[in-house]
Amino acid sequence: MTQKLALLGFGTVGQGLAEILLEKEKQLREETGFEAVIVAISDVMKGSIYHPEGLDIAQALKAVKEDGTLDAYPDTTGLIRGKDSFQTIKETNAEAIVEVTFTDVKTGQPAIDHCKAAFEAGKHVVMSNKGPVALAFEELSQLAKKNDVRWGFEGTVMSGTPALRMPLAALAGNEITEIRGILNGTTNYILTKMEEGLSFEEALKEAQDKGYAEADPTSDVEGYDARYKVVILAQKIMNTPLKVEDVSCQGITHITKEDIEEAAKEGYRFKLLSKIKKEGSSIKATVAPEKVEATDPLASVYGALNAVTFDCDLAGPITLTGAGAGRLETGYSLLIDLLNIYRNHL
Numbered sequence: 001m002t003q004k005l006a007l008l009g010f011g012t013v014g015q016g017l018a019e020i021l022l023e024k025e026k027q028l029r030e031e032t033g034f035e036a037v038i039v040a041i042s043d044v045m046k047g048s049i050y051h052p053e054g055l056d057i058a059q060a061l062k063a064v065k066e067d068g069t070l071d072a073y074p075d076t077t078g079l080i081r082g083k084d085s086f087q088t089i090k091e092t093n094a095e096a097i098v099e100v101t102f103t104d105v106k107t108g109q110p111a112i113d114h115c116k117a118a119f120e121a122g123k124h125v126v127m128s129n130k131g132p133v134a135l136a137f138e139e140l141s142q143l144a145k146k147n148d149v150r151w152g153f154e155g156t157v158m159s160g161t162p163a164l165r166m167p168l169a170a171l172a173g174n175e176i177t178e179i180r181g182i183l184n185g186t187t188n189y190i191l192t193k194m195e196e197g198l199s200f201e202e203a204l205k206e207a208q209d210k211g212y213a214e215a216d217p218t219s220d221v222e223g224y225d226a227r228y229k230v231v232i233l234a235q236k237i238m239n240t241p242l243k244v245e246d247v248s249c250q251g252i253t254h255i256t257k258e259d260i261e262e263a264a265k266e267g268y269r270f271k272l273l274s275k276i277k278k279e280g281s282s283i284k285a286t287v288a289p290e291k292v293e294a295t296d297p298l299a300s301v302y303g304a305l306n307a308v309t310f311d312c313d314l315a316g317p318i319t320l321t322g323a324g325a326g327r328l329e330t331g332y333s334l335l336i337d338l339l340n341i342y343r344n345h346l
């Protein structure tokens with residue numbers, strides 16, 4: 001059975017997924033039985049194309065590489081241009097919506113409304129946008145359940161590294177009492193470079209030059225990005241309602257080279273730690289820089305890598321390390337969600 005997809009957003013991540021589907025088409029079909037056809041792409045800047053029998057993804061990627069839009073995609077019989085995101089959801093034959101639009105993390109929009117429209121239309125959604133999951137988890141989960149559709153968001157925490165699926169599947173039966181993690185690669189890269197002798201400002205500049213940090217790095221360096229991921233982990237893994245404002249948050253802008261050097265003398269390394277700890281019937285969640293013992297698995301996570309440790313009552317502490325961002329990594333997270341919808345295991 002072929003899964004028909006509509007992509008809302010065709011930027012870095014959307015193109016990453018398209019490239020994966022193109023390159024891995026035969027392998028996926030032979031190894032898993034999974035086949036996907038992209039029938040629609042709608043991007044507010046690049047344009048919109050729809051063909052009910054499927055688009056030529058190589059041509060779509062080529063068109064975008066030519067001038068940054070889908071204008072050069074060849075006109076063929078049955079091709080429709082110009083549908084906006086909501087029309088793409090409601091008026092195409094797509095069975096699953098891949099939501100990778102530019103979304104305001106503070107409001108979760110337009111991704112929240114995209115999810116609502118898709119669920120009400122009986123369509124699955126996979127996404128890498130953090131905002132909707134952190135801000136509207138319960139509402140959207142209930143709406144998906146009511147309409148008997150699936151909602152996948154593996155990529156919202158650690159990109160293609162299975163920070164959500166691994167504990168849910170591989171650690172089932174354990175009580176997870178605490179989650180500790182390095183959930184932001186930008187800040188970990190900066191702290192790593194500061195250990196090498198750079199100042200905060202120098203390390204940030206290098207992170208920006210390498211594309212790890214945005215021109216406005218506030219969300220990363222003040223801990224806001226990690227705070228949203230904490231909320232997602234609390235809700236999905238610990239099954240505990242948590243609001244963004246319930247998570248105390250402190251960034252790394254006040255950390256100096258002297259702090260780093262002093263910690264090293266004591267046998268510690270500074271990390272921006274995201275922590276969720278059960279305290280009786282409630283949980284305490286924080287994001288803050290902490291001195292981590294050099295023997296702690298999280299202390300050996302360098303550069304832009306992410307890591308998370310799950311403290312389990314049966315298995316003990318389990319640490320998962322991997323990339324927390326990236327074009328193909330995040331595209332892969334979407335593929336995993338699509339595969340699990342296909343397998344009906346999401």
